[in-house]
Amino acid sequence: MDILADTPVTDLPATRERLRTAWQARKPDLAQRRADLTRLRDAFRARVPQMDAAIRADFGHRSSHENLLSEAMITLAEIDHAISHLRRWTRPRGASVGWRFWPARAEIRPEPVGVVGILSPWNYPVNLALVPVVSAIAAGNHVFLKPSEHTPRTSQFLRELLADVFPEDRVAVALGGAEVGAAFSALPFDHLLFTGSTAVGRKVMAAAAPHLTPVTLELGGKAPALICADxxxxxxxxxxxxxKWFNAGQTCIGVDYVLVDAARRDELVAALQKQLRERYGDLHAPQDYTRIINASQYARLSGYLDDARSRGLQVIEPFADPALREQRQAERIFPPALVIDPDPDAQVMQHEIFGPILPVLSYRTLDEAIARINALDRPLALYPFGNDRAQIEKILANTLSGGVTVNDTLLHFGVHDLPFGGIGPSGIGAIHGRNGFDTFSKLLPVFHQRRLVASDMLKPPYKGTIDKMIRWLAK
Structure with a gap:
């Protein structure tokens, strides 16, 4: 596959204007939206093998099974969910006016906003691009997508797929690196979604601010797993x-560190190593283990382990093999590693790891574990493990995160009726299912007044009966 050239920055405003003009001239009705989503589903399903090949080439290697689960399955399910619920989502929603405004009525009308800009990341380059595209199209908008430059073959796949499904004045795709991304963020979109790091999210929000563009930020953070003693x-x-090790830890809601009661810390470490051996063998021919996306990310992760060793921390590498170090680095195979009870100022605890390194921290009491979670920024995800409902409720009541899976990991992401989004440094706003539809809609409040109403009397001069009526209503 020949990689296409970057989109000239000077072309971006004209493309956005073309999309906006076409949307203003003919806003997609329900039939158009359903037809668009149906074509997208059919075209994408037919091209899953091409998608798989593009992603594997961009990563150097990623398991086809991980691609099928995280990219194909999630995306197709999101499209099917939107198609099956679209008529209900688009209907006006009744709202009570209260007895003081009787006999008027009110409703909330979901209206499309215009052109939605989407900046998608490299770690799940299809899912995290197409799922918001689905929501934006379902809501009746046109879309301008800028996928990641770090997965160029997959970005080209997306461009070709969307060009075959949609007219160029309904969905457009821009390709390019940081310069294109910065200019894209500054366009006067009607809504802008960014998925990526917190640091870049701040820049995107600042770029959107001059136009007061509404933004949804899907960021990250240090998602903890907390194992209760039972x-x-x-x-x-x-x-x-x-x-943790799905996609080699390159997952925004992946487990970033684990807290376990001190008496069972070593038992957990042994159990995690057993899991790694069962899943990946000796890692000499890792067909089911994903590569790190590029050399820069590999070096960053290596730096975290170097920092841990320099602090005298225990670093466990079940697959360490000095004879394979250079080969693994060349192929960007970063073996899983455990860091035991790191200090709060260790780099593995200061940054989102976004890789296959797992800090294991011991705690003495549940209150101490909760305090350690709350000492860091609010995470995108939280994973409490426990059979005592009271303890789980205590964790949920005393922490706040973007989303929670109890007694498992990652799975809340795939539930269409649950909003997916962070809070504070882990994100702003939510997508998926109806929540995504609402994010890319203006929920327009409409008040319908009747022809004859008592409120017509509530006007100056405020004397006599009118005075008494207003004072009664204000009680």
Whole structure:
């Protein structure tokens, strides 16, 4: 596949204007939206093998099964969910006016906003691009997508897919790096969605501010798993392993660190190593283990382990093999590693890891574990493990995160009726299902007055009966 050239920055305003003019001239009705989503579903389903090949080429290697689960399955399910619920989502929603305004009536009308800009990341380059596209199209908007430059073949796949499904004045795709992304963020969109790091999210929000563009930011953070003392270690280790080493840890809601009661810390460490061996063998021919996306990210992760060793921390590398170090670095195979009880100022605890390194922290009391979670920024996800409902409720009541899966990891992301989004440094706003539809809509409040109403009397001069009526209404 020949990689297409970057989109000239000077072309971006004209493309946005073309999309906006076409939307203003003919806003997509329900039939158009359903037809668009149906064509997208059919075209995407037919091209899943091409998608898989593009992603594997961009990563150097990623398991086809991980691509099918995280990219194809999630995206197709989101499209099907939108198609099946679209008629209900687009209907006006009744709202009570209260007895003081009787006999008027009110409604909330979901109206499309115009052109939605979408900046999507590299770690799940299809899912995190197409799922918001689905929501924006379902809501009746036109879309301008800028996928990540770090997955150029997948970005080209998206451009070709969307060009075959949509007219160029309904959906457009811009390709390019940081310069294109910065100019894209500054366009006067009717809504802008960014998925990526907190640091870049701040820049996107600042770029959108001059136009007061509404923004949705899907960011990240340090998502903790907290194992209560009553929960089986082997089961927790198995589920945490899935939430940590899927996609080699390059997951915004992946487990970033785990808290376990001190008496069972070593048991958990042993159970995690057992899980790694069962899943990846000796890692000499890792067909099911994803590569790190590029050399820069590989170096960043290596720096975290160097920092941990320099502090005298225990670093466990189950697949360490000095003879394979250079080969693995060349192929960007970063072996899983555990860092035991790191200090709060260690780099693995100062930054979102976004890779296959897992800090294991021990705690003495549940209150101490909760305090350690709250000492960091509010995360995008939280994973409490426990069979005691009171303890789970205590964790939920005393922490706040973007979303929670209890006694497992990652799975809340795939539930269409749950809003997906962060809070504060982990994000602003929410997408998925109806929440995504509402995000890319203006929920327009409409008040319908009757021809004859008592409020017509509530006008100066405020004397006699009118005075008494107003004072009564104000009680």
């Amino acid at each position: 929960y089986p270690i082997d089961l927790a280790a198995a589920r945490i392993a899935s939430g």
